[in-house]
Amino acid sequence: MRQAGEIGNSLKMVFRNHPENERIVRTTAAVFVSILDPTLEEISDFKTAVSEAVTNAIIHAYPETGGDIEAYFKRENRKITVIITDYGVGIKDVKKSMQPLYTTLHTQERSGMGFTFMEAFSDEITVKSEPGKGTSVKLIKTMGKGEECGEDL
């Protein structure tokens, strides 16, 4: 039931660190914001940012074991918050890991640009991580063409 004064929506997914799930979460992210009638550019930027955060959790968080990852989406008027959380190995030096071209996985596919894209394609990014405990990446982006006037979307 809708609470009085509530504007917006939220959605939480829990998924395995399987590569197939990147596409599922990226597509869900696009559907979640579609009610805001975003431009193609907005939707593409948003999907890229979410995809990079999810890919990182899938690829880096559980190098030796399987593990669960959570994706939380919240919409308040036109402001979208996404939090991707894992309970994996964590990051020793978050500041360093966010520098362009920094990667700990020196394979052909990795260029160390994931955090740089997340920063470029969202309004705000907050990364919290503790070695051995896991990582959470919060992305905030306001999108959609309408006026920010508290309309009940």
Ligand SMILES: Nc1ncnc2c1ncn2[C@@H]1O[C@H](COP(=O)(O)OP(=O)(O)OP(=O)(O)O)[C@@H](O)[C@H]1O
């Ligand atoms: N969820 C995570 N758990 C553990 N380590 C992470 C996580 N996310 C990022 N990292 C660390 O931060 C580094 C930088 O991440 P970033 O996404 O910028 O680059 P990348 O994933 O290595 O390469 P690319 O994203 O370009 O494919 C990673 O190489 C990894 O060491």
Ligand SMILES: [Mg+2]
């Ligand atoms: Mg990455």
